[in-house]
Amino acid sequence: MSNATQTAVQAQPQQEFWRWKEYNWHDPHLDWQAATTISCGIDVGSVSTQAVVLADGRLYAFASRRTGNNSPGSAQKALDWALEETGLTLGKIHFTVGTGYGRVNIPFADKAITEIACHARGANFIYGPSVRTLLDMGGQDCKAIRCDERGKVQNFLMNDKCAAGTGRGMEVFADLLQVPIESVGEMSFQVEVEPPPVSSTCVVFGKSEALGLLRSGWSKEKVLASYCRAMAKRVVELLARIGVEPQFAITGGISKNIGIVRRIEDELGVEALEPQGDYDPQIAGALGAALFAKALVERQRRQGATA
Amino acid sequence: MKANYGYKDGSGEYYITIDSDLCTGCGSCVTACPAEVFTVVADEFSLDDEQVAIVAEAQRNKLKYACAPCKPVGERSPLPCVAACRPGAIEHSW
Known part of the structure; x- marks a missing residue:
């Protein structure tokens, strides 16, 4: 690479679309x-x-x-x-x-x-004692938790084998599509008809599938809708194993992504609780x-x- | 409390469920299992540090393979871990 090109590259700092608010x-x-x-x-x-x-x-x-x-x-x-x-x-x-x-x-x-015990206890505080089923969508794993009225864990299940349905996966997609991560949820609803989910929730395969869809003329919004739907389906499968008893709540960073939350609610047929007060579910x-x-x-x- | 350790992948669901309310922390499963799947630790879910069996961290994401030798196709004798557990706290999903 010549010196001239190097300067040109340095002069344009890249926006980091995956960055969320600290x-x-x-x-x-x-x-x-x-x-x-x-x-x-x-x-x-x-x-x-x-x-x-x-x-x-x-x-x-x-x-x-x-x-x-x-x-x-x-x-x-x-x-x-x-x-x-x-x-x-x-x-x-x-x-x-x-x-x-x-x-x-x-x-x-x-x-x-x-963190499984802590999330159940924290959700009991944030959402009130009526929470029975909790989904913690973290950065690199996803946990489905059933708890009692004191926030004590009764049954839990954790997926940390793959990055599908995790915050990190969402960061990768935000970066790929050059969409600020905090806008992903809203943008994923700007489609006329909900597209089918990408066939693979695996982040690596999902990424190449998304690129293919973009190349075939899909809008960013449509690709996001498709990925959000796939992610929702994936975590709902996890929940199915422990069973969903209302009230249902989501914690962790992804709970702030409306595009995922609404689709999980749609797949489950159950609405997620809103936090009491202004507590950040993360x-x-x-x-x-x-x-x-x-x-x-x-x-x-x-x-x-x-x- | 029921703790589900394992995963689901394209080929199926591989979960071992341990009921911590039944488990006495005796460690019979640890000695019975030929693949060192189990270990006994202080229960992280209770503040009293009672002993409880868990599926070892290193085994959780490869249970399909770790447990395979005890699960031959066709005629199958009872699983050593399930047979060794007197309170009946261990279940396999597959």
């Missing part, structure tokens, strides 16, 4: 110094990391960011970001529970709990972990009092 939040009306229990949950997922801080069981602060290639580092960064401008520090947190793929790799966590795992952390602190105190 953000932090804290409740300015809540005073953590007045709380008796400050608990923290860190969900280090394969694609995203969330840190949630609860003050006496109420959501106080959280942050959601990409995991990247350094999971201990991303846990720390997520927590630091959640605590930004709050004056709260790690030393003031009574108990931290780690969850997700990277849960054993969080240096400052007091305990690790599987923090369900970390939220559940923080709720477990709270329970563990309270138990330690009780044991300390009786000992």
Whole structure:
């Protein structure tokens, strides 16, 4: 490659269509110094990391960011970001529970709990105690969970054998079609007639099939509709194994993709619950972990009092 | 709680279900299985750290092949893991 072409390539930075919004939040009306229990949950997922801080069981602060290639580092960064401008520090947190793929790799966590239990517990908080069936659509896997009114897991099933029906698969498609990932859902409805699903939900084969469809004259919208439908069908197959009992809810990053959510509802014939309040369903795992952390602190105190 | 370990692929569904409410964590399945499919760990789902059998992480995505030697075509003797489990906590989907 000549020097002239190299400059031309560098001058045009590529837009990263797969990038989703990373953000932090804290409740300015809540005073953590007045709380008796400050608990923290860190969900280090394969694609995203969330840190949630609860003050006496109420959501106080959280942050959601990409995991990247350094999971201990991303846990720390997520927590630091959640605590930004709050004056709260790690030393003031009574108990931290780690969850997700990277849960054993969080240096400052007091305990690790599987993300399946944490998502069920978090969904119970976000969607209310009526949730019985939960679908957690994560970055690199998909979990179907049945739980009771306390958010305790009764039956679960996890697919991490292939990337079909995962957030990472959606990122790949957003990039391929050059559509910002947060617009995929809306765009997938801009078709006159719903096209048949792509025949393979495998990300690699699906990608080549989608390219073929684009070449044969399909619009981006139509290809997205077709892929979203295939993904919905794939996860509904997972759900079929454990059975779907209403109320039904979806957590994880994909739950923000309306194109997938509506199609899953259509395939199941069941509507998905809306989160209570403004809770982000992507923090369900970390939220559940923080709720477990709270329970563990309270138990330690009780044991300390009786000992 | 019923834990389903395994997967579904183009050739079928390969799940081992372990009922953690029935499982005592005795480890009979661990010794019975010739393919080292099972392992006993502290239950991650209970805060009490009770012992429970799980399907080992390394085996979960290849159960079709790991279990194949115990599942010959035609006449089949009872599966060693299922036979060894006194409370009847183990089920296979195929």
